[in-house]
């Protein structure tokens with residue numbers, strides 16, 4: 050009887066482990082391109098890279114100076130487009146999401 054219980058516990062444990070891994074894979078990442086008002090020189094890009102890249106939930110950041118845009122990849126379970134816009138605002142820049150598909 051004890052053995053059966055142990056086996057059941059084992060099965061339950063591995064099942065919940067598999068579930069946890071599934072949840073990790075599902076952690077949705079999203080990439081949003083922002084038009085960044087006020088990012089006009091290499092120093093500004095550095096400022097963005099130093100601040101936005103370390104915002105909670107941000108996993109990737111690509112700044113493009115000539116087009117004044119920043120591509121931000123973030124985890125949707127940790128942050129949101131709104132939070133990132135707020136983070137840009139904190140460093141004195143206005144970020145507007147660019148919806149390329151809409152055009």
Ligand SMILES: [Cu+2]
Nearest residue numbers: 089090092093
């Ligand atoms: Cu600048």
